[in-house]
Each structure stands twice: as structure tokens, then as C-alpha cells.
Amino acid sequence: MMQDLNLLSDDAFRASWRSWLETHYPSEWRRPITLRLRGEQEHRWLGMLFQHGWRAPAWPKQHGGLGLSFAKQLIYHQELEQYGAARFLDSGGVLLGPILIKYGTPAQQATYLPPILRGEEIWCQGYSEPGSGSDLASLRTTAILDGDHFVVNGSKIWTTMVKESSRMFLLVRTNKEAKKQAGISFLVMDMDTPGVTVRPIVNLAGEDEFGQVFFDNARIPRENLIHELNAGWTVAKTLLGTERITNGAPTLSRQSFEILEALTAALDLADDTGIADRRAALLCDLHDLTALHAQVSDAVVRGEAEDTALGLMKVLASELFQRISEEILRIAQEDAGAVAPTDVGGVDADLHKIFMIARPPSIYAGANEVQRNIVARIVLGSASR
Amino acid sequence: MGWRVDNDLQQMLRESAKAHLSANGGPAHFRAVRAHGHGFDAAAWKAMAELGWTGILLTEAQGGSELGLEPALTLAEELGQALSPEPFVASAVIAATLLAAAQGGAAQALARALAAGETSITVAWQEARGSIGLGPLETVLHQGRLNGRKLFVPAWHDSTALLVAAREGDDIAIVSIDPATPGMVLETRVMTDGSHEASLVFNAIAVADTAIILRGREARAALERALANGTLALCAKLDGLTTRLWHMTADYLRQRVQFDQPIADFQAVRHRMVDLYSGIELAAASWRAGLKDIEAGQSASLALHAAKARCSDVALEMGRWAIQYHGAFGYTEEADVGLYLNSALRWASWLGNAAAHRRAALHIHGQPEHQA
Numbered sequence: 001m002m003q004d005l006n007l008l009s010d011d012a013f014r015a016s017w018r019s020w021l022e023t024h025y026p027s028e029w030r031r032p033i034t035l036r037l038r039g040e041q042e043h044r045w046l047g048m049l050f051q052h053g054w055r056a057p058a059w060p061k062q063h064g065g066l067g068l069s070f071a072k073q074l075i076y077h078q079e080l081e082q083y084g085a086a087r088f089l090d091s092g093g094v095l096l097g098p099i100l101i102k103y104g105t106p107a108q109q110a111t112y113l114p115p116i117l118r119g120e121e122i123w124c125q126g127y128s129e130p131g132s133g134s135d136l137a138s139l140r141t142t143a144i145l146d147g148d149h150f151v152v153n154g155s156k157i158w159t160t161m162v163k164e165s166s167r168m169f170l171l172v173r174t175n176k177e178a179k180k181q182a183g184i185s186f187l188v189m190d191m192d193t194p195g196v197t198v199r200p201i202v203n204l205a206g207e208d209e210f211g212q213v214f215f216d217n218a219r220i221p222r223e224n225l226i227h228e229l230n231a232g233w234t235v236a237k238t239l240l241g242t243e244r245i246t247n248g249a250p251t252l253s254r255q256s257f258e259i260l261e262a263l264t265a266a267l268d269l270a271d272d273t274g275i276a277d278r279r280a281a282l283l284c285d286l287h288d289l290t291a292l293h294a295q296v297s298d299a300v301v302r303g304e305a306e307d308t309a310l311g312l313m314k315v316l317a318s319e320l321f322q323r324i325s326e327e328i329l330r331i332a333q334e335d336a337g338a339v340a341p342t343d344v345g346g347v348d349a350d351l352h353k354i355f356m357i358a359r360p361p362s363i364y365a366g367a368n369e370v371q372r373n374i375v376a377r378i379v380l381g382s383a384s385r
Numbered sequence: 386m387g388w389r390v391d392n393d394l395q396q397m398l399r400e401s402a403k404a405h406l407s408a409n410g411g412p413a414h415f416r417a418v419r420a421h422g423h424g425f426d427a428a429a430w431k432a433m434a435e436l437g438w439t440g441i442l443l444t445e446a447q448g449g450s451e452l453g454l455e456p457a458l459t460l461a462e463e464l465g466q467a468l469s470p471e472p473f474v475a476s477a478v479i480a481a482t483l484l485a486a487a488q489g490g491a492a493q494a495l496a497r498a499l500a501a502g503e504t505s506i507t508v509a510w511q512e513a514r515g516s517i518g519l520g521p522l523e524t525v526l527h528q529g530r531l532n533g534r535k536l537f538v539p540a541w542h543d544s545t546a547l548l549v550a551a552r553e554g555d556d557i558a559i560v561s562i563d564p565a566t567p568g569m570v571l572e573t574r575v576m577t578d579g580s581h582e583a584s585l586v587f588n589a590i591a592v593a594d595t596a597i598i599l600r601g602r603e604a605r606a607a608l609e610r611a612l613a614n615g616t617l618a619l620c621a622k623l624d625g626l627t628t629r630l631w632h633m634t635a636d637y638l639r640q641r642v643q644f645d646q647p648i649a650d651f652q653a654v655r656h657r658m659v660d661l662y663s664g665i666e667l668a669a670a671s672w673r674a675g676l677k678d679i680e681a682g683q684s685a686s687l688a689l690h691a692a693k694a695r696c697s698d699v700a701l702e703m704g705r706w707a708i709q710y711h712g713a714f715g716y717t718e719e720a721d722v723g724l725y726l727n728s729a730l731r732w733a734s735w736l737g738n739a740a741a742h743r744r745a746a747l748h749i750h751g752q753p754e755h756q757a
Contacts, residue, residue: 299388
């Protein structure tokens, strides 16, 4: 029933996707940066994509995805961005799906993939722990085999969309004797497993999107182990397609720069030379990051992208978004102190939220300090101690 | 190289350039040129011509190869790595872009001499400090006489040929002037990259019709294209310089031991070197985006301005940190890193510095047709 999207030219694909968005995308969701779809919104959005044949662009076709070429995946994300669509996390489709496709058994794939595709089940990721942030491999949540079950004790934290999720994928320590990375396994579980409790955490943007999860002798069936025992570190590193470069995409920088431009015009500041110099610098930064992202994306298509480029772009993109968010507050003057959306020269802007949403990108997915260490190891060699 | 990919032609040129310049370029060559005080080495220029570099943008009829801008930029990168003071950008790119658009005997003779490496050619267009591209011209050609004043004329040499951009009526003309002509007042100065720069005053200099190599709309378009090409080539040269300097500095950091460890092990140093490295990545991506615009026929390009701004800033920043990381030794005349910073100072400020180009980028961004 669905046309093969890969047979379309890139332009025709873009037009087709754009036209679908124009027809079906809820206008109240066109709030880039500040809105991230949650709960019912995310179920509805992923379900819409599924029903209309636009779900899971990077998944292979035999698993129900679109199996798009990398170039078309980029277009898919570009158009969402240009349409001003809200952000959405889709941990199941983006993070877990590729892992199950690569390492899951046919039974695991049959159980978990279809509800992800249909948008029925929202997943959360259980990686970080109170004592294991950047040094993730030091994680201490234990899982000990007891018959057909792993008995899990410990805690996961910074678990995004934890309240909305029905399932979690998590890393647990299954061998305390082995070296850090070697004693970790990858499990999936239901959030309503007895012994699992959740405490929401309110972040600085005023959202309770993430939380802490506690495990008190929670029993997770043995068949929920993905891949082999103690192979969890390898499993967790799996990512498909464009997700490899998503954290380095200039999306949030570009969208926040547009807000900066709108506020500059609204406040009649275009002729202020100091502001113009800073805007010019941010504009050029945005241009150059976009150019680098395009070049590296092409290299990913060819299979030639280096890890250095991917790590550096995550650093560059997050820090540029932060600089732009700071400039937005700078030109808004007193309005920078308002907690809620406010009228800035006739433009309705949630300045505080933009500024605060710009904080975590330099922390998550490998803090920028850690990214710099990783890149340094590649370009300068290992430090000798 | 990573995401940077050479096509076959670029790869061949790059290898040939590396081989040639490892023996005929680099700090020793730079020091020799500076000591002789001619701005560049005519023999080195001739050797580049023999490799086909000076004619890379000239037509085949002119003795050139017409290979085009992209391969010329590959050479510019390598010349930047080798710190070459030879006038590749001023002559083989800027002047050659004009000549390739010109007909007529005078232009063809100059082009052939350039392709053969018998001469270098400099173009005098700039009249105001900090101007980017082709500004309003007060040098006037009227009834066969040239009057006016030119500043910041690059790549001056005793034997250079000279092209001058002048206003002619409502339009412009490019004229070939013999630098020895009576009535032309010449002042030169030495620049930090070893090159010489001139300021010129023309007092009613006679210009024969045959010396006008381009005029009218064609002249304006060719000059705008020439300056855009030259700016891009200078970006590539700055990228090459910065890349080379990063690696020189990294090598030094790895071998210099203090507090019983290589100073490359200190995290503060490592993070700074990563940031400098990412600056080079941005610079390299930025000028390639500029190349796309220029090949599509846009001489006023946001990408080009962003590229010159980025490449200039990154080169200077790398230069400053290279000195810092070489310690007191880096502050000596004897250390090579200072030659790179000195060349960066010149290349970053010529054809518009970073701040000026960022302003120009914002200006283009603000134009209605540029808004999405």
C-alpha cells in the first residue's frame, strides 16, 4: 500500500514528507525548542507516523521501518526541523530499536519492536546512576541470577520520560570481578515490575521529565537479557543511521538563532553595533557548524566518518546553542529574569526555558569535557598516565 | 583527512605539491626569501610555473591548464602548509581570473608570461582600509589618462606586471600599466609574511587603448570573481598553515617533558588543542561551503565571508597558542613557529580580516532576498 520511499528522488521524497506534515502535523505542536512531546502527545505522534507510513526512518524494512537511505534520513530530520516541529525523544525507536535489531533474538524482536513502531509503548533508558555519570562503566546496580530471574538492586537516575514509560532498557553489573566494562549486561524490563519505584525530579527548565528509579530485589526474567551475559557495554554502543550525528546537528542552534533574530527586530536592535558584532559571530558560527555537519553527514553516508568529527560536533553544537541562548537573554535585558513566557517587544518568548534547555546538551551523551578527552586521545595520543 | 576527500586530480596535485614543497618550501625557504628582500623568490615562482601551478586558472590558449578553482585550492592548502611567500593567490588566482576573462593582445601576452613563470602579476584595486570586495573607485581613467591612488597592492616585486582597476564613466576598466611608467609614484613596505606591498599614485598616466584588458560589466564581474576566488584561495592557504602549525605544536607537546611527563599529558593543554583542532575542522568545512557558492556563480556569498572570518581567526589563535606552548623558545626568532604566526598575521588581515568579514556576512544575511 505504501510507496517505496527509497525509489523517490530526494526532492520528491522531501516534497512528499513536507506535504504530509502540512496536512497532518498538529499546529499547536509547532513550538521548536520549548516543546518536547510527552506521554499522550508522544503516543499520538508516533502512532500517526506509523499509521501513515512514516515511522522509524532508520530501521530496516524487514523490521517494519522505512529503511531509508542515509541521505533521505537526513532530509526527514531536516524537514521536521524546518517545519518547526516539536522535539520528541522516542527512546524506543531511536535507541533501543537498533539494539534489538542487531542483538535481539527473534522472540525479543517480535515482542518489543511492533509496539514501539505503533507508538504504544514508550521506553526509557536506564544507564546513569547517582555515582556513575560520565564514568558510566563504574555503574553499580547489580543483577544476580537466581533461577530464571535476575535479581536487581540499585538505582538509576536522570531517566528521561520515566513517568511516561511502560518499559526500560538498562545496564546492570552482572560480574563484579571483571574489569569495569566487561562485567556489564543489557536488560529490558517492565516498569511495573514489583520492587521498582520511581521518584520524579524537577529540572531547571521547570519540567519533571526525568526521575530516579530504585530497584529493591526486582526480579527480571532471564529471557530479558539482550545479547550475551556481560556483553552489555558492546550492546549499548549500537546506534543506527543518522542518530550517530544527531547530537552534533545544528538544529537547536538554528532554531534559537531565529528567535534571536526575531527579538533583535522586535526590540529594534539591528543597528546596535555591539549587538551586531555578536550576532555576526553567532551567524558565522552557525554557518560553519552547518557546513561541517553537512560534510560529516556526507562522510557518514560514504562510511568514512571519523569518531573525532562526531565527538567534536557534539561539543560544537551544544556550546553554540548555549552561546545563542545567552545572547537572547542578554538582548532581552530585564525580561531575562522572568520565569514564564513573556512579551518581549511584541514577541511571545519563553526566554528562561530556552536558556535552561540549552544547559544539558553539554552534559548528556558524554559531558563535553569527556568528549574532549576522547578526541584528545585520538588526535594527541593517550596521556602516559 | 576524514571527511575531506580529494578527487583523483586533487590527490595527484596534492602529492606533487607535497613532494615539490618539501624540498623547496617551508621555514628555510621562507627565511631565505626574507633575507634576500625581494618579496618572493623568482626562481621558486618559475619552478611553480613549470609544474603548471601559475597557469591553473588560465585558458589553454593562454598556456594554462584551465583546471579550475577547486584544484587551485588544493595547491593553496599545500602552499599554506609550506608557508610559501610566492604570489600564488595574488597572481595565479586573482590576476589569472581577470586574464582568463580577457581577450586582446596585451592580456594574452601577460597570461602567457604568467603561465610560463616569467613574471608575476599584481592587481591594484583597493583604495580604502578595510574594504572588502570591490568598493567605489576614485581612481579614474578618462580620455586615455589614469589618475588616482591605490593602497595595499599585494605581492610587489621588482619585475611584477601590474593591472589597475579604474572607474571609466559609470563603469570600470582594468588596465595594464608598466610599473616603470613615469608619473607613477611607488612606495613599498615589507609585510610579516615576507611579501612586499605597494601603494601607488597615478598622476595623469597615459593609457593606450590596447592596454585596457577588460571594461564595462565584464570587467566588474571578472574583478568581483577574482576577489572572491582570491579570498577563497587565501582561506585554503590559512587552513594549510593552521593545520601544519597544529601538528608542529602537537609534536612538540609530545616530546617536551616537564614535571616528569610530556606536557601533552596535561588536560588543560589537551582540551585547548582539541578546541584548536575543531577550529580547523570548522575552517575546512567553511571554505568548502564557500567554494560551492562561488562555483554556482555567487560572488557575494555569506559562506565566503564566514570562511575568511573563520580561517583568519583560527590561524591567529593557533599561532598564539603555538607560541605559548613552545614556551620561551617559541618567542625566539630561531623557532619556526614564529614564522607561521607572522604569516598568519598577514594572511588573516589581507582581503578583509575576521571582524570585517563577519560584518559582511551579517549584512548579506539581513538582505530580504536572503531570508528564507
